[in-house]
Amino acid sequence: MPVLHALKRIGVLFLATAAILCTPGTPGAPAAADEPGWTAEPATGRAATARPYFYLEGTPGTVLEDRLALANTTDQERTVTLRGADAYNTAGGAFAVRPATESTGAGSWISFGAAGTVKVPPHTRAVVPFTATVPPASPPGDHPAAVVATEGGREVGVRVHLRVSGPTLAALTVEDVAVRGKGAGTVVAYTLVNRGNVALAPELALRAEGRFGEVPGRGARALPVELLPGQRVELTEPWPGAPVFDKVDLALTVTAPGGARATAAASAWFVPWAIAARTGAGLLALGAVALAALFLVRTRRARREPPPDGAPVPERAGQTAPEHELTGTSR
The missing domain is CATH 2.60.40.10 (Immunoglobulins)
Known part of the structure; x- marks a missing residue:
């Protein structure tokens, strides 16, 4: 039976x-x-x-x-x-x-x-x-x-x-890690693949390391998915603690009962492009003003400097040459 x-x-x-x-x-x-x-x-x-x-x-x-x-x-x-x-x-x-x-x-x-x-x-x-x-x-x-x-x-x-019945293997991999969005809407996209022969109930932990200070990650939590043997799923993890400006190294670690464990890494730049654009426009405008001022200063200096020795002095408009007295002639 x-x-x-x-x-x-x-x-x-x-x-x-x-x-x-x-x-x-x-x-x-x-x-x-x-x-x-x-x-x-x-x-x-x-x-x-x-x-x-x-x-x-x-x-x-x-x-x-x-x-x-x-x-x-x-x-x-x-x-x-x-x-x-x-x-x-x-x-x-x-x-x-x-x-x-x-x-x-x-x-x-x-x-x-x-x-x-x-x-x-x-x-x-x-x-x-x-x-x-x-x-x-x-x-x-x-x-x-x-x-x-x-x-x-x-x-x-x-x-x-x-x-x-027979030997079982719990195994998985994490692939295609990428960061999408910005601010509170930032998410980490990734792919999970069940490489074993048993269904898995995975847990995910997210660790982040920035260049300009500590960056909060995500502690281990159960994922709302049962990963069947041989299956591949594409998931996203919310990351509201993403920085505003920094270069961050991410490490995703996924575990499941039975000894399954996998880690994948990725890097991402976080740049506030709107602020950067306004700052860049301001710097360009300031540079233009500085160049104009420098041009005016050089022009005025060129007008005031005397000509070098032996060089003819140009006549100014409206100015007549002085009359010279001739000697040895009758008046």
Whole structure:
């Protein structure tokens, strides 16, 4: 008999609720009470605690079993179609599921058999069994998936944590660090890549060192993302403590349970361009005034200086030559 294991890991941040309203290829959102009609969630016994998601674990070649509960709260019959789907991270880090035609991973391991289409009578709760067949050559680690229920254009996905038994590796890298914005709106953009075979709940710390004094960074905090194996996400970290004028060296350190740790560095100049532009314009104007004054001073000096010895003295306009008396002539 296959065994359904309780969730042993901590730090799962997405899909904390059982039912997720989603469209293939887009992030899911919790199925809310303002969307009545029907719900999908992991089935529980009368004395069992409600489960927010499925957790299945087994060795390669194992057939795992579980049950999905469909509840119809309306006065009309509902016809629900069920399938498995691969799960992945969007570029922004959200959880999403792939369409049926693109699910070639753990989603394709899930089967509802003849119960792929279920008719649920009004005000009835139907429990539908399904299996997850782990291929013999499956690598160990986490294989994210979901059970997707569709009816009338609406899709509800229930998260499936599916782990293949064997060695696990928690590893990640931080890449493409860059500083954007200015002032209180400054952010540090970066990319996280899960290089291991287990899902990660990362924490980020930001350290900054300036040339003109201490620069506040950011202490370690949990990131609002569950990074699935092999996935790459692009995130931004607010940095309201960025300086106004300085050259800063940044160091981003990301850690995750299981020993995963990565650090990346970057440098950035912070220059108040508006003030610099006004200051530059003022300096240019002051330089122009100084050059004009120097030109006037040199011109006046040139007019006052006497000509060198032996040089002819130019006649001034309106001035007549003096008359000379001639001697030895009769008057």
